[in-house]
Each structure stands twice: as structure tokens, then as C-alpha cells.
Amino acid sequence: xxxxxxxxxxxxxxxxxxxxxxxxxxxxxxxxxxxxxxxxxxxxxxxxxxxxxxxxxxxxxxxxxxxxxxxxxxxxxxxxxxxxxxxxxxxxxxxxxxxxxxxxxxxxxxxxxxxxxxxxxxxxxxxxxxxxxxxxxxxxxxx
Amino acid sequence: xxxxxxxxxxxxxxxxxxxxxxxxxxxxxxxxxxxxxxxxxxxxxxxxxxxxxxxxxxxxxxxxxxxxxxxxxxxxxxxxxxxxxxxxxxxxxxxxxxxxxxxxxxxxxxxxxxxxxxxxxxxxxxxxxxxxxxxxxxxxxxx
DNA sequence: TTGAAATTGATAACCTATTTCAATTAGCTG
DNA sequence: CAGCTAATTGAAATAGGTTATCAATTTCAA
Ligand SMILES: [Mn+2]
Ligand SMILES: [Mn+2]
Ligand SMILES: [Zn+2]
Ligand SMILES: [Zn+2]
Numbered sequence: 001x002x003x004x005x006x007x008x009x010x011x012x013x014x015x016x017x018x019x020x021x022x023x024x025x026x027x028x029x030x031x032x033x034x035x036x037x038x039x040x041x042x043x044x045x046x047x048x049x050x051x052x053x054x055x056x057x058x059x060x061x062x063x064x065x066x067x068x069x070x071x072x073x074x075x076x077x078x079x080x081x082x083x084x085x086x087x088x089x090x091x092x093x094x095x096x097x098x099x100x101x102x103x104x105x106x107x108x109x110x111x112x113x114x115x116x117x118x119x120x121x122x123x124x125x126x127x128x129x130x131x132x133x134x135x136x137x138x139x140x141x142x143x
Numbered sequence: 144x145x146x147x148x149x150x151x152x153x154x155x156x157x158x159x160x161x162x163x164x165x166x167x168x169x170x171x172x173x174x175x176x177x178x179x180x181x182x183x184x185x186x187x188x189x190x191x192x193x194x195x196x197x198x199x200x201x202x203x204x205x206x207x208x209x210x211x212x213x214x215x216x217x218x219x220x221x222x223x224x225x226x227x228x229x230x231x232x233x234x235x236x237x238x239x240x241x242x243x244x245x246x247x248x249x250x251x252x253x254x255x256x257x258x259x260x261x262x263x264x265x266x267x268x269x270x271x272x273x274x275x276x277x278x279x280x281x282x283x284x285x286x
Numbered sequence: 287t288t289g290a291a292a293t294t295g296a297t298a299a300c301c302t303a304t305t306t307c308a309a310t311t312a313g314c315t316g
Numbered sequence: 317c318a319g320c321t322a323a324t325t326g327a328a329a330t331a332g333g334t335t336a337t338c339a340a341t342t343t344c345a346a
Contacts, residue, residue, distance in 0.1 A: 123239055
């Protein structure tokens with residue numbers, strides 16, 4: 001019983017439709033990527049460097065962008081870097097960020113999500129993804 | 144009757160408290176900045192280059208960051224650049240973005256804003272700013 | 287097995303933003 | 317108003333993250 005069966009199938013389907021190839025590197029990167037809820041290209045690079053010291057950073061970026069196109073990942077600018085979210089991870093969440101100490105709290109709120117859908121519908125949009133970040137002071141930094 | 148009286152006063156107050164100076168460049172940049180709801184450093188630079196060809200891009204960046212500290216502006220990463228939002232523009236708004244054609248719809252939703260406050264309170268945070276962006280397809284791009 | 291087309295890794299290029307530093311300027315102080 | 321000191325400026329260098337280039341390699345359909 002192989003892991004990530006479903007996501008691998010999705011990727012192969014995407015590749016097949018566009019005459020793209022299923023390479024050793026893509027398999028390696030997919031496997032590592034799916035272990036995280038979200039990760040940056042640099043983080044993946046350092047992690048995979050141990051398994052394959054010749055894997056290039058450019059390949060990581062190219063592959064993560066490919067995953068985005070295939071619907072497996074979702075890019076999100078966060079700070080100075082891009083976080084690639086693992087779409088297959090259920091439990092979508094948003095972020096509460098302390099601008100003083102950097103603390104980050106992840107949260108989910110169905111009511112907000114529902115209202116977002118309503119706003120979109122009212123404007124004729126169909127939402128595919130979204131991003132909600134609340135910036136402020138955590139309890140410790142308010143003093 | 145001068146324009147931007149209130150914002151200029153706010154800036155001067157901020158400067159006064161920290162031994163910072165009110166310069167010709169800061170006045171020029173403030174004036175141009177306040178004419179927009181949001182703008183990038185590069186856009187401001189091109190616009191102001193006509194009035195003062197010697198104004199440096201670094202000064203624009205430094206000044207916009209100063210405005211953020213003074214509470215007049217709010218930085219927001221958008222695409223590959225940073226948008227500086229004009230806080231004095233009433234009608235805070237969030238964005239609905241079409242990933243296909245790039246169309247952007249601005250909206251406000253008090254219920255969402257209220258729920259955000261609740262989430263923050265529940266986690267002991269005090270929100271200072273936030274960002275909500277909904278990505279999807281506009282009505283024209285759904286076909 | 288073969289060959290065309292896609293992919294890779296190394297590196298250069300790119301882009302936005304910040305840092306450096308010598309020259310200039312703002313804004314007290316007397 | 318002149319003099320002084322610290323803040324500010326512009327130009328250019330630097331930084332950091334991401335993408336483009338290109339020769340060598342690999343995939344996969346025929
Ligand atoms: Mn959400
Ligand atoms: Mn809002
Ligand atoms: Zn904090
Ligand atoms: Zn559209």
C-alpha cells in the first residue's frame with residue numbers, strides 16, 4: 001500500500017494531458033512536499049539535499065509551481081518568502097500573527113468561510129482559494 | 144485651505160516625538176501618496192520623477208515605511224510587489240481577485256470583520272490590521 | 287531500441303527592497 | 317540669524333528570493 005496514491009494519480013493525470021513527464025525528481029519532491037502542511041522551496045531543498053545532493057533548487061521551484069498548476073499546492077506569500085500549502089491537507093486554516101514577537105496562531109472559522117462564499121456569489125465569483133491574515137498583538141505583547 | 148491637513152499633522156506629531164525631521168521630500172511624497180487608495184513604491188517613484196527628477200527610489204521606500212510606522216499607510220504584499228494602502232481612505236476594503244483575467248473587486252463586509260474580532264479575542268489578540276483576499280474566477284472567466 | 291521532446295542542474299540574470307556612505311539639510315541653541 | 321549636530325538624502329552597492337538560459341541527460345511513444 002503506497003502512500004500519496006491519490007495525489008500521485010492526480011499529478012500523473014495532469015502530466016499526461018500536457019505531454020509532461022513523470023520524473024524521479026518530481027516523485028521525490030512530491031513525496032517530501034506531501035508530508036507538510038506548508039513549506040517553502042528553500043526548506044524542501046535543504047531537506048531533500050540529504051537524499052539527493054545533486055537536486056537543484058531551480059528544480060524545486062519549477063516543480064512546486066507545477067504542483068500549483070496541477071492543483072496539489074497553493075502558493076502564498078508570507079513574509080519575504082512563498083509558502084506552498086499542501087491542498088490535500090484537510091483542515092484549511094488562516095493565521096493570527098503577532099507583529100511584535102512573531103507568534104503565529106492558526107485558526108479555522110466556518111462562519112467566516114461561509115460569509116466569504118456569500119460575498120463572492122454576490123459578485124459573480126467562484127472562489128478557488130483565499131487568504132485571511134489578522135495582524136496584531138498577542139496577549140503577552142500588549143503590555 | 145490646505146489639503147491633507149489632518150494627515151500632515153499626524154505625520155508631524157509622529158516625527159516630533161522621535162526627533163525626526165519634516166523634509167521637502169517627505170511632504171512631496173505624502174502629498175502624492177494621499178491621492179491614491181493604494182500604490183506601489185515604483186508607481187510613486189515614476190509619478191514623482193516628473194516633479195523632482197532627483198528624488199531617489201530609496202527615499203520613496205524609506206518614506207513609505209515611515210508612513211507605516213506613523214499609521215498613515217499599511218503595507219500589503221500583492222503579487223510580486225508591496226502595495227501601500229492609504230489608511231485615511233475611509234471604507235477599508237478587502238479584495239476579490241480573478242486568477243484568470245486579473246480583475247479585482249473591492250468589497251466590505253461588516254459581519255466578517257466582526258467575526259475576525261471574535262476570533263482574535265478568543266485567542267487573546269488585539270487586531271491592528273488584517274488582510275483578506277479571495278481568489279477565484281469572475282463571471283466572465285468561468286466558461 | 288530509437289529519437290524527438292521534455293527535464294535537469296549549474297549558473298547567470300532578474301526584481302524588489304534594503305544598506306552603505308559621503309554630502310546635504312533640518313531644526314534647535316545661543 | 318549663525319553655528320552646530322544629528323537626521324536625511326541620492327547614488328550605488330548589496331541582499332534575498334525567484335526565474336531564465338543552455339548544454340547535457342532522461343523520458344516515453346513509436
Ligand atoms: Mn479560511
Ligand atoms: Mn477587511
Ligand atoms: Zn506577541
Ligand atoms: Zn476573470
